[in-house]
Structure formats: C-alpha cells, structure tokens
Amino acid sequence: MPRRTHLPPELPPRFSVADAVRLGVSPSRLSRRDIRRPFHGVRATDGVPGASLLDACLDYAPRLAPWQFFSHETALSLIGAPTPEWPYHPAVHVSAHRPSREPRTAGVTGHRLQIRDPALLILPSGLPVEHPVRAWRQTGTLWGLHDLIAAADFLVSDRGRRPIASIADLTGEIESMGDVRGGILRAALAHVRGGVRSPRETSLRLLLVGAGLPEPHINWTLLDHRGLPAAELDLAYPRWCVAPEYDGRVHAENPTQFARDADRWDLIRGLGWDHVRILNHHMRDDGRAAVRKVRDALMKAGWRPGAAPRVPLSFD
Structure with a gap:
C-alpha cells in the first residue's frame, strides 16, 4: 500500500488542481481515494459530498x-x-x-x-x-x-x-x-404581490384566483372587538370574513407551536371569521379540494360566482 503523504496546509478543503500542482502536489497524490473530484479540475478533502445546491457551488468555486x-x-x-x-x-x-x-x-x-x-x-x-x-x-x-x-x-x-x-x-x-x-x-x-411570507401563500392565492374566486388580501391584520390587532391572516376576504390558510405540516413536529396555532385558530373563529385550513392533501389533483373548501366558505358567507372576473393563470 502506498504511503499517504500530507497535503500542503495552504490548501483549503476545496481547491483547484492547478493550485495544488503549484504547491508541489503530484498528480498521483491528487488521484488517491481520500480526495474527492467533484468537478474537472477541482479536488476536495472534506469527505462525503453534500447534497445541496450550495454544496455543489462551493465545490465548483475553486474553478471559477x-x-x-x-x-x-x-x-x-x-x-x-x-x-x-x-x-x-x-x-x-x-x-x-x-x-x-x-x-x-x-x-x-x-x-x-x-x-x-x-x-x-x-x-x-x-x-x-x-x-x-x-x-x-x-x-x-x-x-x-x-x-x-x-x-x-x-x-x-x-x-x-x-x-x-x-x-x-x-x-x-x-x-x-x-x-x-x-x-x-x-x-x-401582473400577479406579483408584495408582503408575501411564503411560497405556499403564493401557491394558494394563484390557485384560488385561477379558479375564478376573488383575489384575497395578503397578510391582513385582524382586529379584535376593541380595535386592537388580534392576528395576522395569511390570506383574507374581509368582505366575507373568510380566512384561507395553507398549513403544509404533515404532523405536529413541535407540540408547543401546534398548540399556539390551535389557540390562534380559535381566536380567529371567535371573532366571527371562517378559518379555512388547507393541508397538503387538499392541494393534490390540481388543488380541487382546496378550491372547493374556500368556495364553499365564501358562498356560505354570501359570495356568488361571477362577482369577480376569472383571471387566466396559464401560459403557453
């Protein structure tokens, strides 16, 4: 078994082959199995490669x-x-x-x-x-x-x-x-809006508007009976007191946060709003279940189809 030689301390965990050669490292040393070859002309000594795009870019950076x-x-x-x-x-x-x-x-x-x-x-x-x-x-x-x-x-x-x-x-x-x-x-x-907190809000908003429902307000501040802020609603229809919300959690990973959210949902309902919780499975099959839930809540509150023009959201 060939004796493993140490690399020069000047070399960072990711480095170019050209830099290594300039420091006297032989091509044979750079081909050993303890060194990764993420890209042509780049070597790395940090073990198993990361899976993220950032990791890939850091791997490539010495070659830039x-x-x-x-x-x-x-x-x-x-x-x-x-x-x-x-x-x-x-x-x-x-x-x-x-x-x-x-x-x-x-x-x-x-x-x-x-x-x-x-x-x-x-x-x-x-x-x-x-x-x-x-x-x-x-x-x-x-x-x-x-x-x-x-x-x-x-x-x-x-x-x-x-x-x-x-x-x-x-x-x-x-x-x-x-x-x-x-x-x-x-x-x-034409459909970009400021104040959006997450891409899930965008997905749900576009789904609802594309289905012919009115465009909801974004991050609406719900006031209590004293006129004080009580909750911020991701999406809101103030005219009909309907608040759709996309909750993408599969289950309650954080019981404390889940309990806090449940209390918030009770607060929203207690102020006379219909809180429509949209889960991941409601967004399947082109979001038909999500649209149905929000449409039903709006119609229960007095909205009727045709009150808002349908906005096309497809592009060829």
Whole structure:
C-alpha cells in the first residue's frame, strides 16, 4: 500500500488542481481515494459530498475564473428564493459577460451573456452571484409561470427586512433587456404581490384566483372587538370574513407551536371569521379540494360566482 503523504496546509478543503500542482502536489497524490473530484479540475478533502445546491457551488468555486459568477436559477436559490417543487432540482449555472468565456465542463450549465456592467453580489459564503433582478429575468427561460411569480413575490416582499427588489426594478429589467418565451415575465409580474411570507401563500392565492374566486388580501391584520390587532391572516376576504390558510405540516413536529396555532385558530373563529385550513392533501389533483373548501366558505358567507372576473393563470 502506498504511503499517504500530507497535503500542503495552504490548501483549503476545496481547491483547484492547478493550485495544488503549484504547491508541489503530484498528480498521483491528487488521484488517491481520500480526495474527492467533484468537478474537472477541482479536488476536495472534506469527505462525503453534500447534497445541496450550495454544496455543489462551493465545490465548483475553486474553478471559477475572476470574470465568472453563478447566475440564473442558481443565483435565486442561493439567496433563498423559492424554486420549483421536488422532484425539480436547480442546476449549477455559471455565466460570463462577452467577450470573456463561460465554463464548459460536465455538471455545469455555462452561459455567455451580452456585454453589461457587472452587478454581482458576494454572499456570506464568498460565492459571487448575479444580481437577483437579473437572475429572475434569466430564469424566465427555465421556469413556469407560477414559479416565476413565487420567486418575484419573494424578491419584492420585506420578510422582516428591506425587500431585495421592487416591481419597478423587475419591470425595468424586462424593458431594458427584453422579455422571454413570448412574454412570460410580464405575465408573471401582473400577479406579483408584495408582503408575501411564503411560497405556499403564493401557491394558494394563484390557485384560488385561477379558479375564478376573488383575489384575497395578503397578510391582513385582524382586529379584535376593541380595535386592537388580534392576528395576522395569511390570506383574507374581509368582505366575507373568510380566512384561507395553507398549513403544509404533515404532523405536529413541535407540540408547543401546534398548540399556539390551535389557540390562534380559535381566536380567529371567535371573532366571527371562517378559518379555512388547507393541508397538503387538499392541494393534490390540481388543488380541487382546496378550491372547493374556500368556495364553499365564501358562498356560505354570501359570495356568488361571477362577482369577480376569472383571471387566466396559464401560459403557453
């Protein structure tokens, strides 16, 4: 058995083959089984590879040229934006502006973008990513309408901090660089709303509106009999006192939180509202059960079909 030689301490857990060779590491040492080869020209000594997109990007980072950066859906995912649901997995997209070259290697989708002033962000992980507004437009070539709306909702909502972008920013990017796929981005912007707390809210809202129900208010503050804030409703129909809410939990993992939520549901009902709890199984089969539950609650409260125009939410 060959004797294992230690790698130079200057090498980080992930490193390029070129850097290792410059430090005197032999090609044969870099082919040993204690070293991972996540991408061509990259080696890693941190054991089993991670399964997340962030792990893949960190693995690839030693190979990034100074003019290259993560873009498209990769950039959106790395900043925490919602992505299409499983089994979809965002790919590793790396771009460069002309005349520089994009990467061409297995496991990475390279893009050579037209000349523009860079607008990169450097994440806490040290990864350079495309500005989210630009990344959202780029992702218009990859995702469906609902997923683009959910990502834009994320970008324009505060979520306890200043929004990443505004609808005007997204509109300006389209006007500057053009729409894609026959206008899917402008179609998405027509349904983007600020203040959204989660992609589940977006999914339920789009489902209800697409089924011809009125558009609900987002994060409505419910007042008690004294006029004081009592609860924040994810989605609300104040005219009919109906509050749909998407609860995606399979079971009560946190009993304390579940008990707190149950008390909140009682409070909402005690103030005269119909709290319509939508669970995961209600969203199956194109969400027919969820639509039926909310429609029944609205009709019980006096709403009638035809009171709101049907808004198309499909895109070809």
